[in-house]
Amino acid sequence: MHLIVVGGVAAGTKAAARARRVNRDIAITLYQDESEVSYTACGQPYYLSGLVPSREALIIRRASEFKVDGIEVHLRHRVLDLSTEERVIKVRDLDRNNLEVVPYDRLILATGARPVIPAVPGSHLDGIVTLRTMAELDRFRSALDRLRPKDAVIVGGGYIGLEVAESLHALGVTVTIVERLDRLFPRLDPEMGQRVHDYLIAQGVRVIVDDGMAEITENAGRVAAVVTASGRKLPAELVVLAIGIRPNVELAGQGGIALGPTGAIAVDPRMETKVKDVFAAGDCAESFHRLTRAPWWEPLGDIANLQGRVAGENAAGGNARFPGVLGTGIFKTFDLNVGLTGLSEATAREAGLTPIAAVISARDKARYYPGARELTLKLIAESVSGRLLGAQAVGHGAVDKMIDIAATALLGGLSCRDLENADLAYAPPFSPVLSPIIVAASTLSSKLS
Amino acid sequence: MHLIVVGGVAAGTKAAARARRVNRDIAITLYQDESEVSYTACGQPYYLSGLVPSREALIIRRASEFKVDGIEVHLRHRVLDLSTEERVIKVRDLDRNNLEVVPYDRLILATGARPVIPAVPGSHLDGIVTLRTMAELDRFRSALDRLRPKDAVIVGGGYIGLEVAESLHALGVTVTIVERLDRLFPRLDPEMGQRVHDYLIAQGVRVIVDDGMAEITENAGRVAAVVTASGRKLPAELVVLAIGIRPNVELAGQGGIALGPTGAIAVDPRMETKVKDVFAAGDCAESFHRLTRAPWWEPLGDIANLQGRVAGENAAGGNARFPGVLGTGIFKTFDLNVGLTGLSEATAREAGLTPIAAVISARDKARYYPGARELTLKLIAESVSGRLLGAQAVGHGAVDKMIDIAATALLGGLSCRDLENADLAYAPPFSPVLSPIIVAASTLSSKLS
Numbered sequence: 001m002h003l004i005v006v007g008g009v010a011a012g013t014k015a016a017a018r019a020r021r022v023n024r025d026i027a028i029t030l031y032q033d034e035s036e037v038s039y040t041a042c043g044q045p046y047y048l049s050g051l052v053p054s055r056e057a058l059i060i061r062r063a064s065e066f067k068v069d070g071i072e073v074h075l076r077h078r079v080l081d082l083s084t085e086e087r088v089i090k091v092r093d094l095d096r097n098n099l100e101v102v103p104y105d106r107l108i109l110a111t112g113a114r115p116v117i118p119a120v121p122g123s124h125l126d127g128i129v130t131l132r133t134m135a136e137l138d139r140f141r142s143a144l145d146r147l148r149p150k151d152a153v154i155v156g157g158g159y160i161g162l163e164v165a166e167s168l169h170a171l172g173v174t175v176t177i178v179e180r181l182d183r184l185f186p187r188l189d190p191e192m193g194q195r196v197h198d199y200l201i202a203q204g205v206r207v208i209v210d211d212g213m214a215e216i217t218e219n220a221g222r223v224a225a226v227v228t229a230s231g232r233k234l235p236a237e238l239v240v241l242a243i244g245i246r247p248n249v250e251l252a253g254q255g256g257i258a259l260g261p262t263g264a265i266a267v268d269p270r271m272e273t274k275v276k277d278v279f280a281a282g283d284c285a286e287s288f289h290r291l292t293r294a295p296w297w298e299p300l301g302d303i304a305n306l307q308g309r310v311a312g313e314n315a316a317g318g319n320a321r322f323p324g325v326l327g328t329g330i331f332k333t334f335d336l337n338v339g340l341t342g343l344s345e346a347t348a349r350e351a352g353l354t355p356i357a358a359v360i361s362a363r364d365k366a367r368y369y370p371g372a373r374e375l376t377l378k379l380i381a382e383s384v385s386g387r388l389l390g391a392q393a394v395g396h397g398a399v400d401k402m403i404d405i406a407a408t409a410l411l412g413g414l415s416c417r418d419l420e421n422a423d424l425a426y427a428p429p430f431s432p433v434l435s436p437i438i439v440a441a442s443t444l445s446s447k448l449s
Numbered sequence: 450m451h452l453i454v455v456g457g458v459a460a461g462t463k464a465a466a467r468a469r470r471v472n473r474d475i476a477i478t479l480y481q482d483e484s485e486v487s488y489t490a491c492g493q494p495y496y497l498s499g500l501v502p503s504r505e506a507l508i509i510r511r512a513s514e515f516k517v518d519g520i521e522v523h524l525r526h527r528v529l530d531l532s533t534e535e536r537v538i539k540v541r542d543l544d545r546n547n548l549e550v551v552p553y554d555r556l557i558l559a560t561g562a563r564p565v566i567p568a569v570p571g572s573h574l575d576g577i578v579t580l581r582t583m584a585e586l587d588r589f590r591s592a593l594d595r596l597r598p599k600d601a602v603i604v605g606g607g608y609i610g611l612e613v614a615e616s617l618h619a620l621g622v623t624v625t626i627v628e629r630l631d632r633l634f635p636r637l638d639p640e641m642g643q644r645v646h647d648y649l650i651a652q653g654v655r656v657i658v659d660d661g662m663a664e665i666t667e668n669a670g671r672v673a674a675v676v677t678a679s680g681r682k683l684p685a686e687l688v689v690l691a692i693g694i695r696p697n698v699e700l701a702g703q704g705g706i707a708l709g710p711t712g713a714i715a716v717d718p719r720m721e722t723k724v725k726d727v728f729a730a731g732d733c734a735e736s737f738h739r740l741t742r743a744p745w746w747e748p749l750g751d752i753a754n755l756q757g758r759v760a761g762e763n764a765a766g767g768n769a770r771f772p773g774v775l776g777t778g779i780f781k782t783f784d785l786n787v788g789l790t791g792l793s794e795a796t797a798r799e800a801g802l803t804p805i806a807a808v809i810s811a812r813d814k815a816r817y818y819p820g821a822r823e824l825t826l827k828l829i830a831e832s833v834s835g836r837l838l839g840a841q842a843v844g845h846g847a848v849d850k851m852i853d854i855a856a857t858a859l860l861g862g863l864s865c866r867d868l869e870n871a872d873l874a875y876a877p878p879f880s881p882v883l884s885p886i887i888v889a890a891s892t893l894s895s896k897l898s
Binding site (some may be wrong): 010040042043046052057058137208290297300301302303305306309310322323325326327328329330331337339341344366368369370398399400401403404405407408409411412413414418419421422423424425426427428429431432433434435442 | 460478489491492495500501506507597608612739747748749750751752754755758759771772774775776777778779780781786788790815817818846848849852853854856857858859861862863867868871872873874875876877878879880882883884887891
């Protein structure tokens, strides 16, 4: 049996490794169109800022390490075509430039996603960068070294934009963030998003919302300024495009593999596509939300790993299931931690639910213990049953712990009444005597109908 | 209606405040035999070490602040007798030395617990200290200032002993811990407890297990040495007695109020004792374990707060329920964090279950991210269903997060299969791409029958 994996970052390498673990006997070939496999895109902002000093640190495993496990890795090989009827792929060796037709028995698509490049004049000038692959990272780093920008515009106020704002600020670059929507990181409810907005402004970041990018002007072939839809002219020697990503589904399209409503590849809980023996995992694959059961696309590194594991196990003959996602996410911008899980008040209403919410501010350790930091926590629950629907946290310190407790509570279908008496780990170096989760759950309980 | 609360540390003050919040009309009187109310005993080790510089920081609320809420607080008033038939208590004003008989309609016993003083020769010499009340703290501090010990023996390897070991070491004192049982903190399974043992030895602490204290010798009225059961003679200018605590149940006994099998006051989920209109909460009250449903005594500050809230609400006419405990605990000793929740492998077996377990070591952040720390995590589950039974974590960094995720999973009745695909918060500053919880749950899943 020959298993082919297309794509070699998170989902692809995890799938190949898992397949090998489940089945020592199958042949496994992985094609990757980049020069490296198994790197962390999530760590790139910290390499740019210098916090992670070595590019090497971003590489998790090298191609040779997969070889030891009997996984044949072909770097700089692009899979150009797929026939699911004939069960073959067509691969181009990007160095030798030859084409090869390779048959498979099972196929895993882990083709990832790529940044959206907005169709505005000037969007390909020198000084315009994106962040995703190691090649993009290298171009970003080289642009920083060559152009030594004093001013940068980041287009897009999502994860990447807000993380890179920290990186550039750490390098002494003056940062402007331009967001087309009415606020930064709109998956947060407005009052929580406002805290991120206010914080960034306090750090000296210029934040422009409700205004898109209309044009990028040039000076001798290089970026000169971003012009917004409302006519603002923002001079910059560097422009970071971070308006979003789209799944790489061209190969799936060539194979006649159906996409889901989110535009990513539709899969069942076994991560199998609509075409038998073809699996998909990671940023190219669709999932579903555990709370609403609706299709949901969550292109994040941890989900790619989880899905890759399931796809690899099943492609190798196992029977694992991926139970869906909760929409959990977290990022750090400067010293502010921002996390969320489950539904926001807005998405709960869109899903036909009647949410109630409580917002509290609390320290993350006993207030007298050195290093206690303040965070704001919002819990959202169903108004009658009290069943937890979601959580959002913005602040310093243990935002990640709050979100992980809430995500686990969502997995368990817990209500705010369950959480208000939770037996969590308390000692002064770790928590106030009642965790912010307990305080927020208690406030929420008092609002129950 | 007159509500009397006996005891004013965690449970008592919380109960009084909650009762007031639920019912503005009742009279509430709180008797406390110490000079202060509402202090944190858990913070005392950090005041001793100097990490928390001010004694004042340990006081959460003063008596006058309760007055504002219409709660009458009597400091230095000891409740000596209780008649539940006549519904009166007898109180002595420790300053004026007069006795008063006070009627009540509802009563909350929050009399706490006190350190066990072993009945060995010399156990009341100068230089022998305990830690619990503010008066004990003051005596401990004064002993440090007066005696300037070079060597200290800590008798007992539980929470207090291990926390105070850090405090004394920070002050330059050479520490020996003597534990009667075969290992430190025996609620941990042996392989996890061994990590604590080895770590303390690496910090220069002498650890003696399987050996009790037989005698304390003196030199001119002061402590000279601890002599162990096996005959070791351990010279010390300071001896800390931390072999355990016992609930203060004398008053309950005078009132004919039944105790439970743990020796603490038996209560129902409303925190009401076997005598109607008499409630108990905090360290004097028994609870039950949510997993085994068996009586369980968990004298910890967070539980006292939760129980106090329930008792206060119900005494004021509400109908809240305390759902039991999970046996969650955490402490820090030097730079090592140690936490646990639910059942150990040993207690699971004692409860008639068939546990399986997985132990993994992992970093708490992406390995390339500065400040990532290593911890060891053990998950315990039922061998057939995979239902999580408990977790233990020892190490550096986010031990508290691991335990809180596990405790929440226990609340939700989750299995290791649920946890191995959990959508937890991942970004490099917060977690490796797969949380240690996910890695351990996955290892555990692979061991399921």
